[in-house]
Amino acid sequence: MISYSEIKKGETIIFKNQPHEVIEARSVFRGRGHSTLQVKLRNLINGTITSQTFHPSDEFEQADLEKIKVKFIYFSKGKFVFCKENEPSQRFELTQEQIGPVFRFLKPNQILQGLVFEEKVITVSLPVKINLKVIQAPPGVKGDRSQGGNKTVVLETKTEIAVPLFVNEGDIIEVNTEKGEYVRRIKKPD
Numbered sequence: 001m002i003s004y005s006e007i008k009k010g011e012t013i014i015f016k017n018q019p020h021e022v023i024e025a026r027s028v029f030r031g032r033g034h035s036t037l038q039v040k041l042r043n044l045i046n047g048t049i050t051s052q053t054f055h056p057s058d059e060f061e062q063a064d065l066e067k068i069k070v071k072f073i074y075f076s077k078g079k080f081v082f083c084k085e086n087e088p089s090q091r092f093e094l095t096q097e098q099i100g101p102v103f104r105f106l107k108p109n110q111i112l113q114g115l116v117f118e119e120k121v122i123t124v125s126l127p128v129k130i131n132l133k134v135i136q137a138p139p140g141v142k143g144d145r146s147q148g149g150n151k152t153v154v155l156e157t158k159t160e161i162a163v164p165l166f167v168n169e170g171d172i173i174e175v176n177t178e179k180g181e182y183v184r185r186i187k188k189p190d
Contacts, residue, residue, distance in 0.1 A: 001059045004037060012044070012063035015052070019044040019063035019117050044115060045122050047097030063117065070114035070124060072106045082124065085111060092121050102126045102177045104159040126177045131186050132156055137169040 002013055011022045020041040029035045037054040044063070069085035079093040080103065096103050105126055106112075112124045136154035150162040155175070163182040167173060174183040 002062055004054055004056045004058050007037060007039065007054065007060070012065055013041075013060040014063050015041060015060065019065060019115075019122065023049065042100065044117065045098070047095065047100060047123075066116040068114045068116055068121070070112050070121065072108060072110045072112060072124075074108055075106070080106065082112075082114070082121070084114075094121070094123065098123050101180065104180065105130060105132065105155075105157055105175060105177050107132070107157050128178055129174050129176055129183060131172050132175055134163070134167060134169055134171045134173060137163075137167060137171075 002011065007013070007022055007025050009022055009025055011025075013020055013022065020043055022039055023042050024038075024040040026038050027035050028038050035056070039052045039054055040049060041052060042049050044065075070082045071085050071088075073081045073083055073088075073091070075081070079095065080099060081091055081093050083089070083091045099106075100123070102125070110126075112126055114121045114124050116122070133156045134153045135156050138151055138153075149165060151165055151167075152160050153163050153167060153169075154160055155173075159180075161175065161180065161182055163173065167182070167185055168188070170188075171185055172187040173185050175181065176183050
């Protein structure tokens with residue numbers, strides 16, 4: 001069991017009989033020493049996010065999740081199709097809501113971590129930092145500060161992000177998948 005004081009960001013708990021990930025947790029102190037915990041939870045089965053208030057007497061069961069390697073195959077008709085890493089015949093589908101905002105950084109044949117709950121893959125997670133190729137980039141104009149020294153480029157996953165002016169088409173860049181932000185340029189095109 002997980003007590004009220006052990007709940008923190010990233011923890012997985014069973015709440016209302018379903019696994020939830022704690023996205024945010026902050027203590028709120030009321031008068032006379034009474035405190036509550038304001039928590040944002042993401043349901044790992046359907047992807048919904050809810051806000052809850054927990055009290056010091058609350059206890060939760062740790063979500064028993066198994067981690068496996070999965071491969072992203074393709075996107076079709078609102079569904080993301082995956083398979084177990086070395087078993088292409090064992091396919092399963094997830095929705096955008098189940099995956100969360102990191103769906104923007106999925107590319108075919110990418111190996112990810114899948115979370116299994118009660119023998120069913122319920123969501124996938126990407127590494128915090130991944131490398132992606134820039135497929136469209138407007139030219140950066142030296143001295144152009146009207147955009148704060150940034151420009152918008154299109155990545156191989158068709159996602160648009162802001163990058164520094166020196167990033168060009170064909171560059172490989174590192175992206176933070178949690179924040180959806182440019183980190184650094186890895187490689188210039190040959």
